[in-house]
Amino acid sequence: xxxxxxxxxxxxxxxxxxxxxxxxxxxxxxxxxxxxxxxxxxxxxxxxxxxxxxxxxxxxxxxxxxxxxxxxxxxxxxxxxxxxxxxxxxxxxxxxxxxxxxxxxxxxxxxxxxxxxxxxxxxxxxxxxxxxxxxxxxxxxxxxxxxxxxxxxxxxxxxxxxxxxxxxxxxxxxxxxxxxxxxxxxxxxxxxxxxxxxxxxxxxxxxxxxxxxxxxxxxxxxxxxxxxxxxxxxxxxxxxxxxxxxxxxxxxxxxxxxxxxxxxxxxxxxxxxxxxxxxxxxxxxxxxxxxxxxxxxxxxxxxxxxxxxxxxxxxxxxxxxxxxxxxxxxxxxxxxxxxxxxxxxxxxxxxxxxxxxxxxxxxxxxxxxxxxxxxxxxxxxxxxxxxxxxxxxxxxxxxxxxxxxxxxxxxxxxxxxxxxxxxxxxxxxxxxxxxxxxxxxxxxxxxxxxxxxxxxxxxxxxxxxxxxxxxxxxxxxxxxxxxxxxxxxxxxxxxxxxxxxxxxxxxxxxxxxxxxxxxxxxxxxxxxxxxxxxxxxxxxxxxxxxxxxxxxxxxxxxxxxxxxxxxxxxxxxxxxxxxxxxxxxxxxxxxxxxxxxxxxxxxxxxxxxxxxxxxxxxxxxxxxxxxxxx
Amino acid sequence: xxxxxxxxxxxxxxxxxxxxxxxxxxxxxxxxxxxxxxxxxxxxxxxxxxxxxxxxxxxxxxxxxxxxxxxxxxxxxxxxxxxxxxxxxxxxxxxxxxxxxxxxxxxxxxxxxxxxxxxxxxxxxxxxxxxxxxxxxxxxxxxxxxxxxxxxxxxxxxxxxxxxxxxxxxxxxxxxxxxxxxxxxxxxxxxxxxxxxxxxxxxxxxxxxxxxxxxxxxxxxxxxxxxxxxxxxxxxxxxxxxxxxxxxxxxxxxxxxxxxxxxxxxxxxxxxxxxxxxxxxxxxxxxxxxxxxxxxxxxxxxxxxxxxxxxxxxxxxxxxxxxxxxxxxxxxxxxxxxxxxxxx
Numbered sequence: 026x027x028x029x030x031x032x033x034x035x036x037x038x039x040x041x042x043x044x045x046x047x048x049x050x051x052x053x054x055x056x057x058x059x060x061x062x063x064x065x066x067x068x069x070x071x072x073x074x075x076x077x078x079x080x081x082x083x084x085x086x087x088x089x090x091x092x093x094x095x096x097x098x099x100x101x102x103x104x105x106x107x108x109x110x111x112x113x114x115x116x117x118x119x120x121x122x123x124x125x126x127x128x129x130x131x132x133x134x135x136x137x138x139x140x141x142x143x144x145x146x147x148x149x150x151x152x153x154x155x156x157x158x159x160x161x162x163x164x165x166x167x168x169x170x171x172x173x174x175x176x177x178x179x180x181x182x183x184x185x186x187x188x189x190x191x192x193x194x195x196x197x198x199x200x201x202x203x204x205x206x207x208x209x210x211x212x213x214x215x216x217x218x219x220x221x222x223x224x225x226x227x228x229x230x231x232x233x234x235x236x237x238x239x240x241x242x243x244x245x246x247x248x249x250x251x252x253x254x255x256x257x258x259x260x261x262x263x264x265x266x267x268x269x270x271x272x273x274x275x276x277x278x279x280x281x282x283x284x285x286x287x288x289x290x291x292x293x294x295x296x297x298x299x300x301x302x303x304x305x306x307x308x309x310x311x312x313x314x315x316x317x318x319x320x321x322x323x324x325x326x327x328x329x330x331x332x333x334x335x336x337x338x339x340x341x342x343x344x345x346x347x348x349x350x351x352x353x354x355x356x357x358x359x360x361x362x363x364x365x366x367x368x369x370x371x372x373x374x375x376x377x378x379x380x381x382x383x384x385x386x387x388x389x390x391x392x393x394x395x396x397x398x399x400x401x402x403x404x405x406x407x408x409x410x411x412x413x414x415x416x417x418x419x420x421x422x423x424x425x426x427x428x429x430x431x432x433x434x435x436x437x438x439x440x441x442x443x444x445x446x447x448x449x450x451x452x453x454x455x456x457x458x459x460x461x462x463x464x465x466x467x468x469x470x471x472x473x474x475x476x477x478x479x480x481x482x483x484x485x486x487x488x489x490x491x492x493x494x495x496x497x498x499x500x501x502x503x504x505x506x507x508x509x510x511x512x513x514x515x516x517x518x519x520x521x522x523x524x525x526x527x528x529x530x531x532x533x534x535x536x537x538x539x540x541x542x543x544x545x546x547x548x549x550x551x552x553x554x555x556x557x558x559x560x561x562x563x564x565x566x567x568x569x570x571x572x573x574x575x576x577x578x579x580x581x582x583x584x585x586x587x588x589x590x591x592x593x594x595x596x597x598x599x600x601x602x603x604x605x606x607x608x609x610x611x612x613x614x615x616x617x618x619x620x621x622x623x624x625x626x627x628x629x630x631x632x633x634x635x636x637x638x639x640x641x642x643x644x645x646x647x648x649x650x651x652x653x654x655x
Numbered sequence: 656x657x658x659x660x661x662x663x664x665x666x667x668x669x670x671x672x673x674x675x676x677x678x679x680x681x682x683x684x685x686x687x688x689x690x691x692x693x694x695x696x697x698x699x700x701x702x703x704x705x706x707x708x709x710x711x712x713x714x715x716x717x718x719x720x721x722x723x724x725x726x727x728x729x730x731x732x733x734x735x736x737x738x739x740x741x742x743x744x745x746x747x748x749x750x751x752x753x754x755x756x757x758x759x760x761x762x763x764x765x766x767x768x769x770x771x772x773x774x775x776x777x778x779x780x781x782x783x784x785x786x787x788x789x790x791x792x793x794x795x796x797x798x799x800x801x802x803x804x805x806x807x808x809x810x811x812x813x814x815x816x817x818x819x820x821x822x823x824x825x826x827x828x829x830x831x832x833x834x835x836x837x838x839x840x841x842x843x844x845x846x847x848x849x850x851x852x853x854x855x856x857x858x859x860x861x862x863x864x865x866x867x868x869x870x871x872x873x874x875x876x877x878x879x880x881x882x883x884x885x886x887x888x889x890x891x892x893x894x895x896x897x898x899x900x901x902x903x904x905x906x907x908x909x910x911x912x913x914x915x916x917x918x919x920x921x922x923x924x925x926x927x928x929x930x931x932x933x934x935x936x937x938x939x940x941x942x943x944x945x946x947x948x949x950x951x952x953x954x955x956x957x958x959x960x961x962x963x964x965x966x967x968x969x970x971x972x973x974x975x976x977x978x979x980x981x982x983x984x985x986x987x988x989x990x991x992x993x994x995x996x997x998x999x
Contacts, residue, residue, distance in 0.1 A: 497670050497976050498678070501937065502968045505956065506681050586826045593828055593938050594953050608828075612942070615832070616840045616847065623836060626829040634824040 064571065067646040074642020077635040084632055088456055091449035092602075097431065099450060099602070103441030105425065109350045111436040111444075111620045116349040117155055123351045123432070124155050132159050132344040133172050139346050140172045145353055153352030159344040167337050169317050176339035177213045178313035181221060181285035182278040182332050191332025193274040194231065195308045198293070198301065200268045205296030206256035206305075208242070208272065212249040213287035215337075224284025225277040228252065230259075230270040240270070245277055249287075257296075272308070276332065287337065288313065314339045355422035355430050363397065365412040371395055381405060381412040388417075396423030435624040438611055448625045451604030452632070454515075455588050459581035461519050466527035467577050473527070474534025474573075475561055479542060485535075492528050500525040504591060513599045522587060526580050533576045537569030571647035575640060582636035589629060604629065660984060667980040674972055679749060679965060683742045687724060688959045690763040698727045699768050701737045703761055708748030711738040759969075765960040775948060775966055782936060782947035785866055792871030793925055796878025797918075803879065804886035804917075805909070816883070819876040831869045831942050838865060848944045866943055870936060874928055881924060885917040923985040926978075 058066075068074060092099075112123030131140040138150045139157065166173065182191040200206050216223060225247055230240040240263060242254045260268060272293075276286050290311035295302055307327050310316035316328065317336055349356075371377050376395035380387040381403055388400040397417035404413045422430055435444035477488040500522075507521035541547060547564050555563070585604070591597060592605025593612075604625065611621035690700045701724070705712040711720055713736045720738035727735040740748070752758040759771045766774060803815040822830070839847035850862040889895060890913055898908040937949030944950070948967055955964040 494670055494673050494677075497972065497979075498674050499968075499971045499975055501952075502678065502972060505964070505968070506678065509685055509961075510681065582824075589826060590828065590938055593941055595941075595957060612832075615835065619836055619840065622832055626832045630825040630829045633826060634821055637820065637824040 060567075060571070064646040068642055071642040071645060073638055074645075077638035077642065080631070081635045081639055084452070084628070084635070085456065088449050088452040091446060092453060095443065095446040097433070097443040097446055099442045099447050103425075103437075106354055106431075106437055106441035107439050108614075108618050109354060109433055109437040109441075111434060111624065112351060112432050113434055116351065122349075124347050124349050126345065126347045128345045129160075129343045130346065131170065131172055132342040134174075134342065135172075139344055139348075149353055149356055150348075152356050153349040155347040155349050157344055157346040160342055163340045164343060165338045166341055167335065167339070169314065169336050170339060170341055173314040173336070173339035173341045174312060176313050177215075177287040177289050177337050178316065179285055179287055179335040179337050180226075180274060180276055180330065180332065181283055181335065182224065182276050183283065190278050191276045191330070193288075193328060193330045193332075193334065195272040196304070196327045197269050197271045198304055198308055200256060200260060200270060202257075202260065202266050203296070204257065204301075205294075206260075207294040208252070208254045208256055209290075209292040209294070210242075210252040210254075211289035211291075212251065213289050213337075214249040215287060221283025221285050223247065223249070224279065224286060226286045227275045227277075229273055229275070230256065230268075231273045232265075232268050232270045242272075245275075351430060351432075355420065355425065355427070362414050362416050364414050368412070368415055379415070381415075385415075396420065436618070436620045438607075438621050439614065444607070444611075444621060444624060447602060447607055448604065448628055450602035451607050451625075452585075452628065454598070454601050455585040455604050456581070458515070458518060458522070458588060459584040462522045462526055462584050463577060463580045465519070465523045466530050466580060467573075469523070470527040470530025470577070471534050471566075471573065474531040475538060475566065477531065478535035478538025479557070479561055479565070481539075492531060495524070496528045498525075500587065501591075501594070504587075505596065508596055513596070515598065515601055518588065518598055522584055526584070529580070530573060530577045533573050534569065537572055538565055541565045541568050572644075575644045575647050578643065579636065579640045582633045585629070586633060659987060663980055663983055667976050671973055671976050674976075675969055676746065678968055678972070680742055680746055682961050682965045683745055685961060687722075687739065688763065688961065689725075690767055692767045694728045696767050697725060698735075700761065700763065701725050701727065701735075703768070705737070707752055707758065707760065709740055709745050709760075711740055712736070713738065759966045760962040762963050763958075763960050765954055765958040765963055771963055771966040774951070774963060775970065778946055778948050778951050779970075781945055782940070782949065785863070785870065785936060785945065785947065788863060788867045789870035789874070791867065792874040793878060793928075795871070796875040797882050797921065799875065799879040800882025801886060801914070803883045804890065807887055807890075812883075815879065819879050822872055823876045823880065827869065827873065828938050828942060830872055831865070831939060834865050834869055835942075849946070866936075866939055866945060869939055877928075878921065878924070882917065882921055885920055886913060889913045889917045919989050920986075922989055923982045926981050926985050 110123050110125045111121055113121045116122050116124055127139065133140040136147045136151075137157075138147055138154065141150070165176070180191060180193050210228065214223060225245045226243075227245045228242040230242065232238040232240065240256075240259050243252055260266075272291070274286065274288070276284055278284060290313070291309055292311060293305040293309045295305055313336060317334065368377075368379060372379060374392075376390070376392040377397075378387070378389045378391065379400065385400040385403060388397075390398060397415075397419035399419075400415050400417040402416040404415070405411065406413045420430075431443075433443045433445060435448065438444050438447070473488065473492075477485045503525050504518075504521040507517050507524070511517040511520065542560075542565060547560060550560060550564055588598060588603065589605030589608060592603060592609040595609075597603055597606035597609060599606075608622060608625045608629070611618075611625070615622045690697055692700075701710060701712070704710045710724060714733070716723060716726075716736050717738070720740075722739070723736060724739055725737040727737070749760075752760075757772070761767075762769045762771060762774055799815055799819075803812045803819075806812045835847055838844050845861050845864045846858065849866075850858045852859075854862070890909075895908055895913055898912050899905065903911070936945075936947065937952060939945065940947045940949035941953050948970060951963065952967045952971075955961070955967060
């Protein structure tokens with residue numbers, strides 16, 4: 026780069042302006058620079074302030090236009106669409122793509138999806154899974170879970186209920202002489218599991234209520250070896266032809282501790298000629314998890330128990346997965362029922378054609394706006410032979426009233442409302458509030474401060490005491506009192522914030538007046554007979570205006586902060602969209618859906634930081650004493 | 656000096672008195688809220704209000720005093736009727752109660768028939784403990800400020816100054832939100848709400864970290880900026896140049912001359928911070944669920960328990976005025992040339 030101080034001048038670079046004669050006492054043609062233009066020039070040199078001003082402008086423009094342009098409805102509650110993840114990019118991008126990742130969630134091995142299907146349909150879950158990572162290690166749990174497998178059935182006596190044996194008894198099964206019935210029972214003998222110990226038990230077939238009506242399979246013992254018992258031969262021994270019996274496990278109770286027996290599986294077998302194979306199959310189980318689940322869920326129990334029945338070492342798997350929340354809510358909706366009037370409306374609009382006399386095959390989709398892609402079924406009224414409804418599948422967002430898949434930059438909150446639009450609508454309210462407060466306080470403070478500062482003496486003393494008292498009350502107290510007396514609305518907020526904020530403007534103005542009122546140029550003007558009004562408005566005020574504006578402009582971010590702070594203290598602005606109320610309402614979901622708080626907090630932080638940077642730059646530019654220095 | 660001190664204190668006292676009076680009258684002008692509880696509790700409440708001089712107790716109903724507030728159930732054939740005393744008379748009685756018995760009234764709905772002073776005393780400990788702990792910001796802030804000033808216009812200075820600017824600007828609740836998000840929900844190092852008094856000691860200690868951090872972050876930045884500005888000013892002064900000229904090393908000059916003088920205006924700020932921070936923790940107490948007096952403000956609002964609300968407001972008002980006076984006075988003590996508020 027060339028040296029800045031070395032120039033090569035050529036004679037023809039210069040041109041004489043005029044050579045007619047000497048110029049005397051003529052006004053300069055160049056425009057004189059004004060104070061504000063000068064300030065602007067200085068401001069432009071301060072890069073960080075310019076950047077802050079640009080960002081601030083963008084934020085303000087967004088606050089104005091986002092609520093107007095954004096098509097989403099932020100007034101009504103849409104529970105179906107609640108807690109959608111923030112989405113900027115298409116799903117699968119990696120971040121900010123409307124997906125949410127979950128860790129260590131129970132895995133449903135049958136449907137191969139995470140076990141959250143009670144909330145969503147399996148098809149919808151499968152469709153919206155971006156990735157799933159099933160934990161290769163099996164986890165053993167001791168409680169019933171419908172996605173669990175295996176384990177052992179724990180049959181335990183409660184030590185507190187003394188002298189009462191605990192039994193597990195099956196549904197009554199019909200055994201005839203035609204079948205070859207067998208029963209195979211497997212036990213587990215794990216010691217010291219939980220509290221209590223392995224107890225004595227017996228197994229028998231209960232054919233009646235009496236003591237004698239028992240076909241013993243194994244009498245009271247501590248033998249946990251597998252049992253393989255031939256029921257048919259036992260029946261022959263007892264000379265029984267047809268028996269309806271239930272299988273009973275009896276655990277001997279003890280006063281000292283809890284006694285338990287661990288049963289791995291029970292299998293009832295029968296020959297080919299038996300009629301009741303399905304009943305036997307129902308009573309048999311080799312998966313205690315399922316067995317506990319069935320008896321716990323259904324009223325006609327296959328196995329009933331008088332004591333405590335539990336599970337031990339049931340196998341479950343966990344998985345980590347990433348879910349596209351948008352697909353889940355707006356994705357392909359199978360089997361949605363549409364009424365005939367809805368369908369007729371679409372046909373009228375020319376979106377599709379359909380002839381119910383032909384059936385579902387006659388459906389032809391003509392326009393993308395048509396909410397359904399395929400008609401699966403139709404219902405025709407039996408009497409009038411008219412179409413009552415069709416069942417079809419399509420994109421669910423059509424059903425919810427959107428033309429395309431919505432995309433919420435900051436996700437949705439608990440009421441299914443776009444946080445992005447709501448945040449900026451709230452910011453707009455805050456900004457309007459800030460500007461009104463700024464304007465009112467600026468005018469009042471300027472007048473008050475001018476009078477107080479210009480006249481001084483007793484007037485000043487009196488006015489200062491009033492501001493002292495008003496300024497002494499914490500602003501929260503003032504606002505609380507105002508809200509209690511005037512109700513919670515926009516104008517109360519304006520009034521209450523004005524009530525406290527004008528004092529700072531007044532005191533800045535007063536200081537400025539003290540600074541300038543003794544200056545020579547004021548004195549000169551006064552000597553020439555200028556009135557008080559002229560001195561104030563023509564001489565002192567223009568000089569102090571820059572500083573006063575700069576200090577007062579920072580009132581806007583402080584009002585925005587005050588509004589949000591009040592919302593966190595349950596005094597939030599009611600009746601309009603409020604930034605603070607949005608944040609404080611979402612605070613409770615912070616642990617789970619952090620986006621609901623983090624995004625608005627970032628906007629708020631950015632806004633205030635930029636305002637302060639901008640204000641600092643403005644102060645440097647407006648304060649001429651800094652002129653020339655870096 | 657003595658005269659100046661007396662004048663400042665008297666003035667502050669008068670201001671406090673006027674503010675509290677206005678607040679009291681405004682609170683009393685609010686629509687009457689019925690106390691909660693059964694008849695016995697209500698009768699106790701109204702009898703106590705009668706003793707304090709805030710309601711009339713009559714044996715027969717009358718239209719003279721406006722709306723009937725409460726009709727006690729008949730006790731041995733005697734029924735009492737309670738009416739509101741005019742606000743200005745209540746005000747006089749209130750003054751009398753405070754001056755003679757230090758009686759600030761009872762809670763109405765939040766903890767019915769418990770003295771306001773009792774409720775406040777139970778909670779103020781949490782707030783004070785927290786604020787004393789957050790004084791850790793003083794040494795940190797001053798250190799950072801000195802560091803930034805000594806490295807003026809270097810990368811270190813720019814980084815510190817930028818961070819200070821950012822942290823001074825962002826609202827306190829935003830800071831708390833980010834602290835919670837990162838350290839409680841994200842890393843799980845600290846609890847996300849205030850642990851109860853019965854929680855294990857380690858848990859309770861960890862519970863202090865986020866509140867102390869969020870309280871002191873702002874003031875660390877405040878001290879840092881202030882000290883930096885002061886020290887930069889002093890470092891460029893003539894007497895420091897003189898100190899260097901007479902042969903002192905830079906370190907000696909800074910230690911013996913610059914630091915001492917730079918600390919003069921810092922001290923009063925510390926004093927005010929110590930008291931003023933008490934009032935600043937309202938939002939933190941609400942967000943973190945700390946059972947201090949800031950949280951009490953919100954509770955009293957929710958319960959519409961205006962007597963408690965008033966006492967709480969009175970504390971915050973007095974604290975903020977006291978802080979102002981202390982700052983002015985300490986300026987005067989440390990640097991006798993400065994007399995804030997004295998005749999110009």
